[in-house]
Amino acid sequence: MEDKDALSAFAALAQETRLGIVRMLVVAGKDGLAAGDIAERAGVSASNVSFHLKELDRAGLIVSERASRSIIYTANYTALGALVQFLMRDCCAGHPEICAPALDASACCIPSATTMGVSS
Numbered sequence: 001m002e003d004k005d006a007l008s009a010f011a012a013l014a015q016e017t018r019l020g021i022v023r024m025l026v027v028a029g030k031d032g033l034a035a036g037d038i039a040e041r042a043g044v045s046a047s048n049v050s051f052h053l054k055e056l057d058r059a060g061l062i063v064s065e066r067a068s069r070s071i072i073y074t075a076n077y078t079a080l081g082a083l084v085q086f087l088m089r090d091c092c093a094g095h096p097e098i099c100a101p102a103l104d105a106s107a108c109c110i111p112s113a114t115t116m117g118v119s120s
Helices: 003-013 016-031 035-042 046-058 077-088 100-107
Strands: 062-067 070-075
Touching: 003 016, 003 046, 003 077, 016 035, 016 046, 016 062, 016 070, 016 077, 035 046, 035 070, 046 062
Parallel strands: none
Antiparallel strands: 062 070
16 A cells, blocks of 8 residues: 555544444445445435545545445455555564554454455
C-alpha cells in the first residue's frame, strides 16, 4: 500500500459513521449487508448512508455487488489487511516483542480464504 492510499483510507475512516459502517461490514462477513440495513443499523437516513458508502468505496475499503434490486456491501478484507500491514510495516525496529501483542490479537480475527468464499 502506498502512502496516498493509506491517507485516503484513514481519511475515510476518520468519521464516526463511516468507521461504524466498516466495523459493521467486517462483522457481517462475506454475506454483507444491503444499504437499507446499514442505514437502519447506523441510525442514519438512506441519503446519508449513501454518502458514507460512496466515501468508503472511493477509498477502496468496501465492495458493492448488485443482488436483484438491492446493492449488497461487504468489507474489502484485502484493503483492510493492507492498511494494517501498512501500519505495522516499520514496527518493531528489530524487536518483535513490541509488535507481538498486536499481531496476536489480530490473528484470531483474520478470515481464512474458505470463510471468505475464496477458493485456492
